[in-house]
Every structure is written in C-alpha cells, then in structure tokens.
Amino acid sequence: MSLLLPLLLLVAITGTAIVFSRVPRRQVVAIAANGIALSLLFMAFQAPDVAFAELAAGSAVTPLLFLVVLASVRTDLTTERVERPDGEEDAAS
C-alpha cells in the first residue's frame, strides 16, 4: 500500500498534466508520461502483462502515431502556403 499511494498520485498528476498542457506536441509527451506512470502502477498491482501492454501501446506506439499526425498536419500547412498578389506570404487555412 505504501508503494501504491505514491504511484496513484503520480498517475493523477500526469493525467492532470495532459489536460493542462495546451500545446499538442507537449500533450503527446504528457500522454507518454502518463502511460509510463500507469504501467508502473499496473506493475505494483502485480499485473506485469497489463504493464507490458500499457508500456508498449500507451507510451510508445500511441504517442508516435499522434506525433506522426501532428507532423502531417504541419507539412500540409507549410506546403499550402500561397503567394499573395502583393508579394506577402499567407498560410491557407
């Protein structure tokens, strides 16, 4: 129990951090941190198999997919930059 309480607190802190980080890229890092905290908690609950799955899916693969999507959105913004008649560049939204 002495191990569980700090870990539960850690999960609560990292979960709140996801909500309060407003920049998408930082949010992805917060999700990964939450995944690591959760897998530590599952480990403490003596469920190592769930911890494996959470560590692999929750803190490695899912954040990467989010990052890929964010990167994809950003490249779209930069490639769709249109040249205005007065020579000023403007991002088409």
Next chain:
Amino acid sequence: MSPRLRRLLFLACCALVLPAVLHVAAHMPRFGDHSMPYGDLINAVALAERHTTNMVSAINFDYRGFDTLGEEMMLLCAVGGATVLLRGSRGETESEPQRVPGRPIIARADSTVLASRLFGAVVILFGLYVVLHAMTTPGGGFQGGAIIASGLLCVFLGEGYPGWRRVAPSELFDALEGGGAALYALCGFASLVMGLPFLQNMLPFGQKGDLFSGGLMQFENAGVGAAVTGGFVILLIEFLEETREPVPDGDEEGDDP
C-alpha cells in the same frame, strides 16, 4: 456560454454528483477484496485442467477462446480499415520508402544509433520471449507482439525511415497480420474437423509449467502474437507513409526523421 456560467454549471453538477460519489466511496469493498467467484475458480482448477501456470492465457485461449477469436477479427478489421483509408491514395503496389518534402535531414548522433541498435535488438528479443512464455509467465501473444512492434520503433529511431523500411518490409507484416488471424481461426476449424466443438483443445496439454504446455493454446497464442505484431507495424508504416510524398526522380540522397 460565458466562462463564469460554465464554472457555475460545473460546480452545480459537482454538488449534484458529490453525495453519490461519497456514498459509493464509503461502501467500497476493502482493498484486494472482491466478490468475483469466477477468478478464484479459474485459479483453483486451471492448473489441473489445462496444465498452464498463466491463468490469463488459459482464459484467453481456452475457456474464453471464442471471445479472443472475436477480438482477433476486430483487430484485423481495424487494421484493415485503417490501411484501406490511408493507403487509398498511395495505391497497392508502391511500397518504396518516401520522403517528406521540405523537412530538413537531421544527422543522428553515433550514440543514438548505437543505443537504438542495442535496445532495439534486446526489446525485440524480449518480445519474442514474452510471446513464447505465454503459458508459463505473465504476458502472451498480445503483449509480446506489442513489445516486438515497439522494438522495431527503436530501429526506426536509430536507422531513419528508409533503414527502418528495409528492416520491416510491408509485405512481411501484411502476411503476419493476415496469417496470424487465419491461424487462430484454423485452430477452431481443426477441432471441428476432428468432430469436436469449435476451438476444443484436443492436443495433449503437456507437462505442468512447461514452455510447451497448453496444447492447442500454443498455436492460438502464436497466431495472436503474429497478428498483433503485424497489425501494430502495418499501422505504423501506413501512418508514417501518409506524411510522405513520392521522391522526385534523381533526388534520393539521405534519410530523414
């Protein structure tokens, strides 16, 4: 709705729900205390009935094997659907690694490459270990497959996108995904052919606690492991490929993150 009104609404909802939450919290069972006889029953009989020391595998692949077949098909459909959507514009035949136009190519530090190679190999090996030891220790096909996929991510981190695609050819993981799901379904039909109920475990269970105990569960576990590895890696390939555009002719130098 103004922020002040929204906060008031939030507090009103809290006041409404709070008594119920407190009531539930006061009447929770003690920590570790549960009223679920099924788990206790499995723990008591599975070792004698199925010769596996990992009860979760005994439930997943035997007592509730048919449910896992459904999950397997769900995974196949989800990965297949995502692939159809993402690969749609790219077409079926083209699987050469592409580049992101306009993104700078950042050289990796030697230490990054070395660490990724070491960790990638160890993580993939550990994933294989978890898949193989499904019947004896915690873990199994799903967990092991996810670990193998994240080990391949280490390869991506160290070798860059083109190097990763050379290590992880798309066709291999397509075959793993489909073949794994098919293997699981065929295990069920093998029982039918022998005149037994679907997914009935008809192979000898082997020695208790042995690596190859569990009979038919071994094959089902291998199928799940292959399908999960394939599914995860296909998703990664399709998502990463989606951000890239075909390399223009005569412009193929370097790799990018």
